[in-house]
Amino acid sequence: MVQTVLTVAVVAILIAALWAAREALLLVYVSALIAMGFSPLVQWLEQGPHRGRTRVPRWFAILAIYLAVILVVVMVGVAVIPRLISQAAALWAKLPDEFDKVQTQLLRYRLLRRRVTLAEAVQNAPSGTSAAAAVGTVIGALSSFAGGVFGIVTVLILSFYFLVEARSMFDHLVRLLPEGRRGEAALAARDSVVKVSAWLGAQVVLAGVMGTFAAVGLGYLEVPYFYVIALVAAIGEMIPFIGPIIAGLTAVGVALTVSVKLALTAGAYFLVLHQLESNILVPKIMERRVGVSPVAVMIALLVGGALWGIIGAILAIPTVAIISVIIEDLAHRET
Numbered sequence: 001m002v003q004t005v006l007t008v009a010v011v012a013i014l015i016a017a018l019w020a021a022r023e024a025l026l027l028v029y030v031s032a033l034i035a036m037g038f039s040p041l042v043q044w045l046e047q048g049p050h051r052g053r054t055r056v057p058r059w060f061a062i063l064a065i066y067l068a069v070i071l072v073v074v075m076v077g078v079a080v081i082p083r084l085i086s087q088a089a090a091l092w093a094k095l096p097d098e099f100d101k102v103q104t105q106l107l108r109y110r111l112l113r114r115r116v117t118l119a120e121a122v123q124n125a126p127s128g129t130s131a132a133a134a135v136g137t138v139i140g141a142l143s144s145f146a147g148g149v150f151g152i153v154t155v156l157i158l159s160f161y162f163l164v165e166a167r168s169m170f171d172h173l174v175r176l177l178p179e180g181r182r183g184e185a186a187l188a189a190r191d192s193v194v195k196v197s198a199w200l201g202a203q204v205v206l207a208g209v210m211g212t213f214a215a216v217g218l219g220y221l222e223v224p225y226f227y228v229i230a231l232v233a234a235i236g237e238m239i240p241f242i243g244p245i246i247a248g249l250t251a252v253g254v255a256l257t258v259s260v261k262l263a264l265t266a267g268a269y270f271l272v273l274h275q276l277e278s279n280i281l282v283p284k285i286m287e288r289r290v291g292v293s294p295v296a297v298m299i300a301l302l303v304g305g306a307l308w309g310i311i312g313a314i315l316a317i318p319t320v321a322i323i324s325v326i327i328e329d330l331a332h333r334e335t
Helices: 002-020 022-047 058-108 118-124 131-164 166-174 179-221 226-236 242-256 260-289 294-334
Strands: none
Touching: 002 022, 022 058, 022 131, 022 179, 022 294, 058 131, 131 166, 166 179, 179 226, 179 242, 179 260, 179 294, 226 242, 242 260, 260 294
8 A cells, every 4th residue: 555655646746747847848849859850851961872871970960951941041031021121111101091091991881980090099099007017018028038039049959969869869768668679669769750750841841832822812912012921921831820810910911001902802812721721731731741631630730729829739740640650559569
């Protein structure tokens, strides 16, 4: 009885400790997924064109991938940020006129009783209860931003070390298993890496497809700065549920500077595009590249979003892919 009580107590303490450290464990898990996703590319660069002959050190191959990703991000930022700033300045200058146009439309359809000025709208907008509440809001926003930056840096560093030490770490972990199971564990690990890498590639494909469709459709509708909105749609594709909504709202906001009709048309186009993406494109591409059924993809997105919000939805599909490998391995053992 004493042994049973101690075992239950140790398990309860372990579960409580894991729950208390869930945010740190989430960073570790994200870092491991990124490392698994880039592992085949690192191995290809490491081996070079002649398989079996190491051409470059592993750390150099990893560093080359990191530098390439950073270079792409910087190039995109240089190409987009100045245009976004100029667009924001133009919208700010046109805001009073656009505000009057919107009021005119609302008055025409009797959705507004009287015309108000922009200053009155700002004065009547909900405000904080006190200066202390406003300061607290600002401090909270800065704290969240600092935490996000720290999390990104931590994930990048951990992913780098995971990629560098992957082989030695796996060799140490596999020694904890019985000798007869080590080969199966190696196969399961390899299959998991392949699936996670395929998921990462599928995300890039989806981003390219959504960016292309957004650029073509908005360009045909003659929405201003359609290439910037297309970039927002491509990046937003990495964020399930929220990303496409942000892209659609951006398109509607920019189109509203031209006319209400164009804004409604752009909104309808993005609504149709989002439905096709979430119900057809994502499940089919994930099934083809990752090997996860469309039903499992949709259920994973819903459950992941309910448990962990945006982060849970992003990590849902690779997690399901890893679980499917484990289930297949267990089923193979039973047979």
